[in-house]
Amino acid sequence: MDNILVIAQIFDGQVKKSTNSAVTFASRVGSFIGGSYSIMALGDDLSGQTPHLSRLGAQRVILAEAPGLDQALAERWVPIIEQVVRKGSYKVVVSPSSSTGKDVLPRLAQHLEAGMASDVMDVSYEGDKLNYVRPMYAGNLNSTVQIPTEVEVVTVRQTEFDPFEAVAQESPVEMIEVPPPPEVLERIEFNDFEKSISERPDLPDAQVVVSGGRGLKSGENFKIIEELAELFGGAVGATRAAVDAGFIHNDFQVGQTGKIVAPELYIAVGLSGALQHVAGMKSSKVIVAINKDEEAPIFQVADYGIVADLFKAVPELIEEVKKLM
Amino acid sequence: MKIIVPMKRVPDPDNVDKVKISSDGKRVSSEGLDWKPNPFDEYAVEAALRLVKDSGTDKTTGEVIVASIGPEEATHQVRWCLAMGADRGILVLGDDHELDASVVARALKKLVEKESPDLVLMGKQAVDGDSNQTAQILAGMLGWPQATFAGRIETPADLSRATVTREVDGGCATVTVKFPAVISVDVRIVTPQAVNNNMIPPDKLNRDGPRYASLTGIMKAKKKPMDRYTLEDLGVDTTQRVKTISFSQPPARSGGVILDTVGELVQRLKEEARVL
Numbered sequence: 001m002d003n004i005l006v007i008a009q010i011f012d013g014q015v016k017k018s019t020n021s022a023v024t025f026a027s028r029v030g031s032f033i034g035g036s037y038s039i040m041a042l043g044d045d046l047s048g049q050t051p052h053l054s055r056l057g058a059q060r061v062i063l064a065e066a067p068g069l070d071q072a073l074a075e076r077w078v079p080i081i082e083q084v085v086r087k088g089s090y091k092v093v094v095s096p097s098s099s100t101g102k103d104v105l106p107r108l109a110q111h112l113e114a115g116m117a118s119d120v121m122d123v124s125y126e127g128d129k130l131n132y133v134r135p136m137y138a139g140n141l142n143s144t145v146q147i148p149t150e151v152e153v154v155t156v157r158q159t160e161f162d163p164f165e166a167v168a169q170e171s172p173v174e175m176i177e178v179p180p181p182p183e184v185l186e187r188i189e190f191n192d193f194e195k196s197i198s199e200r201p202d203l204p205d206a207q208v209v210v211s212g213g214r215g216l217k218s219g220e221n222f223k224i225i226e227e228l229a230e231l232f233g234g235a236v237g238a239t240r241a242a243v244d245a246g247f248i249h250n251d252f253q254v255g256q257t258g259k260i261v262a263p264e265l266y267i268a269v270g271l272s273g274a275l276q277h278v279a280g281m282k283s284s285k286v287i288v289a290i291n292k293d294e295e296a297p298i299f300q301v302a303d304y305g306i307v308a309d310l311f312k313a314v315p316e317l318i319e320e321v322k323k324l325m
Numbered sequence: 326m327k328i329i330v331p332m333k334r335v336p337d338p339d340n341v342d343k344v345k346i347s348s349d350g351k352r353v354s355s356e357g358l359d360w361k362p363n364p365f366d367e368y369a370v371e372a373a374l375r376l377v378k379d380s381g382t383d384k385t386t387g388e389v390i391v392a393s394i395g396p397e398e399a400t401h402q403v404r405w406c407l408a409m410g411a412d413r414g415i416l417v418l419g420d421d422h423e424l425d426a427s428v429v430a431r432a433l434k435k436l437v438e439k440e441s442p443d444l445v446l447m448g449k450q451a452v453d454g455d456s457n458q459t460a461q462i463l464a465g466m467l468g469w470p471q472a473t474f475a476g477r478i479e480t481p482a483d484l485s486r487a488t489v490t491r492e493v494d495g496g497c498a499t500v501t502v503k504f505p506a507v508i509s510v511d512v513r514i515v516t517p518q519a520v521n522n523n524m525i526p527p528d529k530l531n532r533d534g535p536r537y538a539s540l541t542g543i544m545k546a547k548k549k550p551m552d553r554y555t556l557e558d559l560g561v562d563t564t565q566r567v568k569t570i571s572f573s574q575p576p577a578r579s580g581g582v583i584l585d586t587v588g589e590l591v592q593r594l595k596e597e598a599r600v601l
């Protein structure tokens with residue numbers, strides 16, 4: 001019996017890797033409570049994503065297709081998901097803690113009168129209850145929570161669950177009838193989407209992340225960060241200060257209130273290491289810091305530090321890395 | 326136009342690494358740390374003030390009510406927001422451990438029913454619990470449209486609706502919500518051009534960040550009205566939907582080595598860390 005529902009994350013025609021992480025979570029919960037999971041996706045036309053979704057070991061793949069669903073408005077999505085949850089008597093509903101997951105799931109939880117745990121990093125099972133571990137205080141504390149309501153709603157942190165590997169067996173695919181838009185949709189209108197442009201991997205997916213801070217001093221100078229990231233096939237990140245100053249698009253902010261990353265290698269350049277920033281990158285395997293101030297707090301979390309002017313050290317690093325290639 | 330800005334007090338966000346767990350793992354103590362308004366809520370207060378107080382003249386076009394659900398001591402943080410320029414305060418007494426996002430949202434719903442605001446403008450998350458749920462739950466309860474992660478808000482001068490630029494994964498989504506609505510703000514909402522009510526002349530741009538309380542602001546705040554309720558007074562159902570079982574300390578990272586040259590760094594990354 002499928003009693004866990006995974007809400008897929010699709011962006012720009014791609015099923016995001018975070019979906020596979022949510023599936024890993026779901027399969028773990030399934031092994032605890034006895035049961036299996038289904039995957040639900042919502043969009044205008046999901047034919048391109050169905051092959052990916054149907055190979056994630058789900059009991060069923062449930063598709064809701066209607067014009068406008070790509071906009072992912074919570075007001076539109078929630079009643080559709082709610083209907084599926086109620087009909088299927090799902091006990092646990094999970095999505096990645098993407099911006100869509102964070103936007104939609106609390107509203108869904110309210111519709112289901114369910115409790116919700118955000119940004120879950122681990123799950124265990126004890127005496128009939130699921131225990132969710134989640135971060136608080138910018139990741140300085142973890143709390144273990146239980147959800148006593150009939151349905152439990154969670155978003156999961158992608159970096160803490162290895163992506164589920166595709167299987168050969170295909171899940172059956174079902175198309176549901178999409179209920180008409182609720183009244184509240186008359187009070188919200190989707191205008192447009194301005195995509196941040198990057199040919200590099202998504203921050204949470206990247207094996208290498210190179211981040212720049214206020215020390216870069218301009219958007220123009222950020223090019224050296226991009227050049228270094230490019231060499232590794234990695235992603236570019238930034239601090240809030242760098243984004244606020246307009247050096248780079250907000251989509252690249254790493255931290256408590258930005259993206260959470262955990263790459264093999266994180267290179268922090270010209271950023272001080274404020275706790276709100278560290279919250280987003282401290283699970284990286286190896287951290288390198290380049291900063292001219294030896295007192296900068298980033299050195300307290302870095303495995304390797306270089307105390308130097310970044311405008312000298314980064315070009316040098318680019319040259320040295322090129323030699324290895 | 327009437328705006329309610331919910332505000333939670335939190336331990337000093339720049340020192341939360343000093344928050345401690347009790348020996349039984351059941352409580353969190355922030356002893357020795359100052360209490361501050363949650364920064365995102367302070368940003369929401371700033372955004373509300375920019376919307377209805379900054380008309381380029383002395384005219385105000387609306388009322389800003391700051392509402393906190395918390396202990397008696399949260400009065401200080403409410404007063405702080407009044408000193409910034411909000412008109413009045415509401416304190417709903419409740420202990421942190423009796424509250425979760427759904428209880429807070431239920432209390433806010435009662436206040437919305439009492440006050441009939443056009444807009445509930447709130448922070449996207451409180452930086453203690455980091456849950457990012459209350460705005461969305463409240464919007465769901467009220468059946469109102471929601472615009473989360475607001476980095477920009479623009480209203481026509483008649484303040485009938487808001488066009489909100491939402492900072493989301495992969496870029497920025499722009500939506501228009503008709504009031505009444507719930508908007509939750511992100512960090513960029515306090516950049517100089519983030520709030521545009523089509524009344525402030527372009528040469529009167531805001532400064533970066535939330536405004537400070539002036540001395541006269543602080544004096545005035547002492548006389549501003551402040552209503553007090555208990556959760557019971559408001560008839561709030563206090564059933565929690567999330568139960569905290571315990572707290573734990575995540576593994577700490579320790580500092581490594583400072584290297585003299587970039588050459589040495591590359592060598593170590595290759596041979597020791599094996600990441601190149």
Ligand SMILES: Cc1cc2nc3c(=O)[nH]c(=O)nc-3n(C[C@H](O)[C@H](O)[C@H](O)COP(=O)(O)OP(=O)(O)OC[C@H]3O[C@@H](n4cnc5c(N)ncnc54)[C@H](O)[C@@H]3O)c2cc1C
Nearest residue numbers: 213214215239240241255256257258270271272277292310
């Ligand atoms: C509610 C809230 C949420 C926040 N969320 C986030 C978040 O998600 N992510 C985030 O990053 N921040 C966040 N912040 C901001 C955070 O507190 C810091 O202000 C920010 O991270 C600082 O950015 P920075 O390190 O780039 O700038 P600074 O702290 O100014 O550091 C710049 C560093 O560059 C170094 N430097 C300067 N020039 C050079 C040079 N030529 N060579 C080498 N080094 C140089 C300096 O020594 C300094 O250490 C948040 C803050 C608040 C209040």
